[in-house]
Amino acid sequence: MTAPKTPIREGRDLLTPRPLSVKRAVNPHASGSAHLKMGRTEILATITLEDKPAPHMRGSKEGWLTAEYAMLPRSTADRQARERNLQNGRRHEIQRLLGRALRSSMDLKFFRNQTLYVDCDVLVADGGTRVASILAGHAALHDFCDHLINTGKLSDWPILHNVGAISVGLVGDEVRVDLDYLEDKVARADLNVVATDSGLLIEVQGGAETGPISMQEYSQLLTTGVSAVQGVMKDMARQLAAVH
Template sequence: MKQPKNPEALRPIAFECGYTEHPNGSVLVSFGQTKVLCTVMVEEGVPNFLQGSNKGWLTAEYSMLPGATIVRKKRRTISGENDGRTVEIQRFIGRSLRACIDLEALGEYTLLVDCDVLQADGGTRTAAISGAYLALKLAIDDMLEKGLIKDNPLVRNIAAVSVGKINGELILDLCFAEDSRADVDLNVVMDEKGNYIELQGTGEETVYSRDDLDRMLDLAETGIRQILEEQERSFEKNRRSYEKHW
């Protein structure tokens, strides 16, 4: 029988670097039963509004595989358009990742980030950001190795986690069952210095106090620091494996 987790603990998390071969950076990230494949590919050139600026760009896409949820989700190619939730999450991921990179130091390259949810059990957007950041770090490492850029444009490490409140109790890193009955749901993106990049907080047919918010932010910071540590361990493990291979 599955044992319930500590409400103030993360679900088991894992980052599998180099999960697919062709992207400049790829990571399979798992937060409990939520699994997201995050890839970053580098293209020479930038959108029209940045041409001639010697400044790069980063854009993100997010989607769910049809079998990621209990009820099959139609493919975007069939439905013909993104739903509002998908657009919101894509923008959330893109903004968060652009906050951690110096686009001028990147030069005129575009970083294309794709986050595909293989299995959804709550916290897909926060898992996607945490995995996509590591995939971005791998892609930048690849660009440096190939001589496409001279200096590392990453200026901070980032990770994300969800926090909720259920019947007065704070819960870190909510699964779907917890998220669906949460009175308050908060998504937090932070860097390694404790700075906030993005906060998304909503009361579900209720309100929350300033004290509630402060307590949720403290709990989120505790979780994010653990995620940042796991990202770094996975990155260094991948680097050692690469060096050993060659």
């Protein structure tokens, strides 16, 4: 069997993520919002604060954060049908990942008896939509919290950790950061690494695709992923600070 061709990257080396750009306060109706581009992948994230506790948080001293994820019909080459009632397994899995990642970033004691909704909509998909959604969600939460501080609704910054994510994979024998769609299709293994800008690990999702990999390869993927998240978060912090 002929081995799959190794995709050639345009304008970046194997350990460099795709170009990142983020703009916040892009939706005037949302409590916080951000538009994020990572290569050709584009995400719109919005924040809604509801003065109602999640059912399982009634009586708790903390609020709750939940996330929703959707791909717009023409975010891909073929039209994605809108989901009306039942959600597919992939979407449900991604929503749970987003919720866990973004909850870990927040001090929810500031939102007692309230629920934060983070809605992430994929405008254009070219691989890495779940990690890009975590980044967009974090940027939208930053915008939301900045507004609360500037309007005097909060005196303390409620974001405990700056949380980001990146994909990392083995394409042939090469470790590559931030796989696009063509690379993801032929990767021997790929991980989605969620971590903080200080290098603390939150979650790892993924594994081997075409056969087992060694512990050394897995460790290399993980270490590379955490380091790449730190670099991406440094770039994001610079862009968020430049927007007022």
